[in-house]
Amino acid sequence: MPPPDLLQHLFAAAIASAQPAQCVPPYLPRPEEVKGRLVVLGAGKASAAMAQVVEQHWPGLLSGLVVTRYGYQVPCQRIEVVQAAHPVPDAAGLHAAQRMLALAEGLTADDVVLALISGGGSALLPLPLPGITLQDKQAINRALLASGASIGEMNTVRRHLSAIKGGRLAAACHPARVITLLLSDVPGDHPADIASGPTVGDASTCADALAIVQRYGLQLPPPVLAALESGAGESIKPNDPRLATARTHLIAAPQQALEAAARVAQQHGIACHILSDAIEGEARDVGQVLAALALQVAQRGQPFQPPCVLLSGGETTVTLRSTPQTAGLGGRNVECLLAFTLATRGHPRIHALMGDTDGVDGGAEIAGACSGPHTLAQAFAQGLSPLAHLDGHDAHRFFQALGASVVTGPTLTNVNDFRAILILNK
Missing domain, CATH: 3.40.50.10180 (Glycerate kinase, MOFRL-like N-terminal domain)
Structure with missing residues (x-):
C-alpha cells in the first residue's frame, strides 16, 4: 500500500x-x-x-x-x-x-x-x-x-x-x-x-x-x-x-484513537509506537522535534527500528507572528507538518500525516495534510517557498497547491490532533 x-x-x-x-x-x-x-x-x-x-x-x-x-x-x-x-x-x-x-x-x-x-x-x-x-x-x-x-x-x-x-x-x-x-x-x-x-x-x-x-x-x-x-x-x-x-x-479520548490507528498499522505488519496523547507546545517547534526523532530512527535505528510508525496526539498552539488580518490560511496541524517537512529535508524514507480529528484544522474546512520525500522538490518546482508559507501561517495553501491536503468533511467527533509518521527501511 x-x-x-x-x-x-x-x-x-x-x-x-x-x-x-x-x-x-x-x-x-x-x-x-x-x-x-x-x-x-x-x-x-x-x-x-x-x-x-x-x-x-x-x-x-x-x-x-x-x-x-x-x-x-x-x-x-x-x-x-x-x-x-x-x-x-x-x-x-x-x-x-x-x-x-x-x-x-x-x-x-x-x-x-x-x-x-x-x-x-x-x-x-x-x-x-x-x-x-x-x-x-x-x-x-x-x-x-x-x-x-x-x-x-x-x-x-x-x-x-x-x-x-x-x-x-x-x-x-x-x-x-x-x-x-x-x-x-x-x-x-x-x-x-x-x-x-x-x-x-x-x-x-x-x-x-x-x-x-x-x-x-x-x-x-x-x-x-x-x-x-x-x-x-x-x-x-x-x-x-x-x-x-x-x-x-x-x-x-485521544489515547483510544491512537490505539485504534496502531492496530491498523500492526495489521499491515508495521510496528507502531505511541509517543504521547498529550503533546502541547508551539506547532512549528513540535514539528521540528518530531522531525529530529524521525531522522534518528531513519538514520540510526534509535530509539526504534524501521519500518515503524510514530503516533502522537494532543493540541499544539500557534502564536501569530503576523497580524490576524495578514495571516494566511493555516492551522496548527499543517503548520506542524510544514515545519516537520522542512526539518526532514526530503529524507527518502520519511512520510507523515497530521490532521485534526474533527475535520477542521484552523481556518479551513480541511482536516490536515500529508508530506513525503518529494514534497519539498515539488514545492520548489512550482515556485513555492515553504519557509514563507510557514512564516505567514499559510500552510493550508502550501499543501493545497501540491494536492496533499486531507479533506474528510465533518467527522461528527473530536479527539484532537492526530500525527502519524511512517519511517520505511528501504
Missing part, C-alpha cells in the same frame, strides 16, 4: 474509534433509573451526533437541546439541534446557551439531565456574565487563539467569564441528577477543560485566569477585567453541594 494511503487508513481508524454510535450507548442510564424526565443538554462538535444516538437507544420520553458547529448537525426527532459558530462565537450560540439554562429551570430530583459534551463547546456556549457582551467574548476568543496559550489556559479564562460554563449548567439543573458523557479533545482529558466544563466542578480560580491574561499580555475590556479582579466570575467548585449527585463519564 502506498505510504499516503496507509497514513490515511490510520487517520480514518482513529476517527472511527471515537464515533458516538460506538461510544455513547454503553454509558446511557437504564430506563428504570429515570423516574421522571430525561432531558438532554449538550454542546460541541459531536453533540448532535451524540444526541442522535441517544434517540436511537432511548425507548421512553425524551426532550432537550444541543448546540453544534455549523455543518455538524444531524437529524434528530425529539432533541432540538441548534447550529452556531466556532471558533469565534456568535449570537446563535449565545441564544442557545440562554435557552439551555431555561430548560434547566424547574427540574426535580426525579429528573435526569444527560449532558453530551465534546470539544468546541467553549465557543458554542458563549453566554457571558452580566456586564460582559458577546462582542467582548468574541474579542477575547480571538486574542486567546492568537496568543499561543494552551487549551487549558484558554479554557481557564473562558470558565471565569461565563454564565454557563465552569459547572454553572450543572448547578442550574439542581436538584436533578446530571450524567455527563464527555468526548475529550484536550491533553490530559481534564473534564473541566472539555468545553470549559459546563457540568463539572472547577478547582481553578479567577486569580488563575487573571494570571494567564497577564502572562500573555492580553488587553481585556474593562468589564471583563473587573469580573476577574473582583472574583465575580468565580466558577462552581468540585465540593459544591449542587454537584453531589452529578456523575461524569469519559467515553472517548
Whole structure:
C-alpha cells in the first residue's frame, strides 16, 4: 500500500474509534433509573451526533437541546439541534446557551439531565456574565487563539467569564441528577477543560485566569477585567453541594484513537509506537522535534527500528507572528507538518500525516495534510517557498497547491490532533 494511503487508513481508524454510535450507548442510564424526565443538554462538535444516538437507544420520553458547529448537525426527532459558530462565537450560540439554562429551570430530583459534551463547546456556549457582551467574548476568543496559550489556559479564562460554563449548567439543573458523557479533545482529558466544563466542578480560580491574561499580555475590556479582579466570575467548585449527585463519564479520548490507528498499522505488519496523547507546545517547534526523532530512527535505528510508525496526539498552539488580518490560511496541524517537512529535508524514507480529528484544522474546512520525500522538490518546482508559507501561517495553501491536503468533511467527533509518521527501511 502506498505510504499516503496507509497514513490515511490510520487517520480514518482513529476517527472511527471515537464515533458516538460506538461510544455513547454503553454509558446511557437504564430506563428504570429515570423516574421522571430525561432531558438532554449538550454542546460541541459531536453533540448532535451524540444526541442522535441517544434517540436511537432511548425507548421512553425524551426532550432537550444541543448546540453544534455549523455543518455538524444531524437529524434528530425529539432533541432540538441548534447550529452556531466556532471558533469565534456568535449570537446563535449565545441564544442557545440562554435557552439551555431555561430548560434547566424547574427540574426535580426525579429528573435526569444527560449532558453530551465534546470539544468546541467553549465557543458554542458563549453566554457571558452580566456586564460582559458577546462582542467582548468574541474579542477575547480571538486574542486567546492568537496568543499561543494552551487549551487549558484558554479554557481557564473562558470558565471565569461565563454564565454557563465552569459547572454553572450543572448547578442550574439542581436538584436533578446530571450524567455527563464527555468526548475529550484536550491533553490530559481534564473534564473541566472539555468545553470549559459546563457540568463539572472547577478547582481553578479567577486569580488563575487573571494570571494567564497577564502572562500573555492580553488587553481585556474593562468589564471583563473587573469580573476577574473582583472574583465575580468565580466558577462552581468540585465540593459544591449542587454537584453531589452529578456523575461524569469519559467515553472517548485521544489515547483510544491512537490505539485504534496502531492496530491498523500492526495489521499491515508495521510496528507502531505511541509517543504521547498529550503533546502541547508551539506547532512549528513540535514539528521540528518530531522531525529530529524521525531522522534518528531513519538514520540510526534509535530509539526504534524501521519500518515503524510514530503516533502522537494532543493540541499544539500557534502564536501569530503576523497580524490576524495578514495571516494566511493555516492551522496548527499543517503548520506542524510544514515545519516537520522542512526539518526532514526530503529524507527518502520519511512520510507523515497530521490532521485534526474533527475535520477542521484552523481556518479551513480541511482536516490536515500529508508530506513525503518529494514534497519539498515539488514545492520548489512550482515556485513555492515553504519557509514563507510557514512564516505567514499559510500552510493550508502550501499543501493545497501540491494536492496533499486531507479533506474528510465533518467527522461528527473530536479527539484532537492526530500525527502519524511512517519511517520505511528501504
